[in-house]
Amino acid sequence: MTRAPIGDSLGARLRQLHSQLLEVVPAVDRIGCALYDPRDDLLRTFVNSTRSGVPIEAYEWRLAETSALHRLASVGGSRVIDDIPAVIKGDTPHSRWLLEQGYRSSFTVPLAHRGSFIGFLFFDSLQPAAFTAPVQRSLELFAVLVTLTIGQELDLVRSIATSAQVAREFANLRDTETGGHLERMAHYARLIGRELQASHGLSDEYIEHLHLFAPLHDIGKIGIPDEVLLKPGQLDAEQRRLMESHVHMGVQLLEKLIADLDLQERGEVAMMRNVVADHHECLDGSGYPRGLRGEEISLEARIIAVADVFDALTSHRPYKSPWTLEAALDQLQRLVELGKLDGDCVAALRRRGREAEAIRDRFRDSGP
Numbered sequence: 001m002t003r004a005p006i007g008d009s010l011g012a013r014l015r016q017l018h019s020q021l022l023e024v025v026p027a028v029d030r031i032g033c034a035l036y037d038p039r040d041d042l043l044r045t046f047v048n049s050t051r052s053g054v055p056i057e058a059y060e061w062r063l064a065e066t067s068a069l070h071r072l073a074s075v076g077g078s079r080v081i082d083d084i085p086a087v088i089k090g091d092t093p094h095s096r097w098l099l100e101q102g103y104r105s106s107f108t109v110p111l112a113h114r115g116s117f118i119g120f121l122f123f124d125s126l127q128p129a130a131f132t133a134p135v136q137r138s139l140e141l142f143a144v145l146v147t148l149t150i151g152q153e154l155d156l157v158r159s160i161a162t163s164a165q166v167a168r169e170f171a172n173l174r175d176t177e178t179g180g181h182l183e184r185m186a187h188y189a190r191l192i193g194r195e196l197q198a199s200h201g202l203s204d205e206y207i208e209h210l211h212l213f214a215p216l217h218d219i220g221k222i223g224i225p226d227e228v229l230l231k232p233g234q235l236d237a238e239q240r241r242l243m244e245s246h247v248h249m250g251v252q253l254l255e256k257l258i259a260d261l262d263l264q265e266r267g268e269v270a271m272m273r274n275v276v277a278d279h280h281e282c283l284d285g286s287g288y289p290r291g292l293r294g295e296e297i298s299l300e301a302r303i304i305a306v307a308d309v310f311d312a313l314t315s316h317r318p319y320k321s322p323w324t325l326e327a328a329l330d331q332l333q334r335l336v337e338l339g340k341l342d343g344d345c346v347a348a349l350r351r352r353g354r355e356a357e358a359i360r361d362r363f364r365d366s367g368p
Contacts, residue, residue, distance in 0.1 A: 009267045010153055011047040011205050017145060018049035025138055027130040028123050030103070032056070033111070033146065035119040035208065036063060036073070043069075043119065045204045046150075052126055053101035057204050058197045059094060072110050073117045078136065079108040082129040098124070107131040109143040113151035121146055156268065159261055180365040181311060182215040187359045188307035188349070189214040195348035200299065206271075210300055213272050217279045217304050220250025247289050250276045274298040279305050284339030302342035306332060306349060309341065314360055325357050 018031050032048040032055075044060040063070050072079055081087050082105050088095045098106075103124040111119045121143050123131065131139070190211035193202055221229060224246050228239045235243060254276050263269055278301035281287035283294055313328040323331070329350050336343040349356060 009205060010149065011049075011203060012267075013149060014047050014146065015049040017142070018051070021138075021142055022051075025135050027125045027127050027135070028139075029053070029126050030055075030101075030122070030124040031146075032122040032124070033119060033150065034122070035150075036117060044208070046119065046208055047203075047205050053103070056094065056097045058194060061092070061094065069108070069120065072108065072120075076110060076112075078110075078140070079106075080131050080136065081106045082131070102126055104128040105130045107136060107139055109140060111143065111147045111150065113147060113154060118147075118150065118154070153268070156261070156263065156266065159257075180363045181315065183363040184311050184315075184359055185217065185304070185307050186211045186214040187363070188310060188356060189303050191352050191355055191359065192303045192306060192345050192348045195352050196299075196303075196344060199344070209268055209271050210275075210303060213268075213275045213300075214304055214307065216250075216254070216272060217275050217308065218246060218250065219253055219276065220246035220248065222253070223249040244280070244288050247277060247280055271298075271300050274301050275304050277301075279308060281305070282340045283342060286340070299342075303345050306341055306345040309335065310349060310356070311360075316365065325353055325360075329353060 014031060014033070018028070021028060021031075029052040030048065030050045032050075033046045034043045035046045036043050041062050041064055042060050043063055045057055048055045048057075063073060068079060084098055084104055084106060088098055090096045090099050101124075103126060105125050105128050107123040109121045109123075110117060111121055123139055125131070190207055193207040193210050196202060197204075197207065224243060228235065228242050231239065251273070254272060258264060258269055258272075278290075278292060278297050281290065281292040281297045281301060283297065283302075285291045285293040310328055310332060313323045313331055314325065316322050329346070332341060332346045332349070335341045336346050
């Protein structure tokens, strides 16, 4: 399966910074970053540079359940553990992993961007008491560089999303893409990505970008007239052609935003393009706008397609009631058998069905 190239990814930049850091602080064997989502109080592994041991990936935990980190996020400062085996009990997957890798000491720094806590930076060493006061000062400066890099990443998405929203409001177009739909889409996409992570070799960074970029999938709909976009019944041939043109308009809008924000060299841009351009393609070539087939369609576009159809089926519309979870999953499987959707993505969503149901209930639209 194809997916967006890594390019100049954040993970690659962190590894490059790690190489430079080793010239000053050779005892740092691992650097890991976890991002914080305040909406569900979850910390999620994001990017890492691991010189010794096996990286921990696809891991998430509630900040409120880790008293030391919760306090660190609230009051700032940093945390040093000079002898990990003497302090860590191995009662969580993360602590067991730390002990298994043989790390002896650690240094943890909270990350803040624009005045808000956004996650943690973890430094680990195979040496005990590696993080002396001079080393800590060096790593705190390093943490500032990482914070700036991650902050730019988050600002990138916010800038594009805000620009799309401004364009929508300026055009005075109502949209069926409600806030609830966009939240559900993003969470369904991440859920599928997490389930496929091991089998498809997906990084934490890839999955978080998928979650961040999912709401951009239909930005071209701001150019579709209300009488077509909001028509409750079936579209005629001309209206269907006009509706399908939203993909081309979305790509044009995205390219303008990329140029205006000078993002052409960013590795993440490839995934954004794929999400916007290819999420209506079908594996049998019957999709639009390019009629791509099979592996010509990026994995991120396949995931978004499944998430989009699933949300359409399980959400209320003026012309239909929401489908049950099982009925929706059965319909997705029929679309797999017809050659429309990716079978691995649908199977992944079925395995995470209860979590998908919880996402639907949590971000349910107001109204009927």
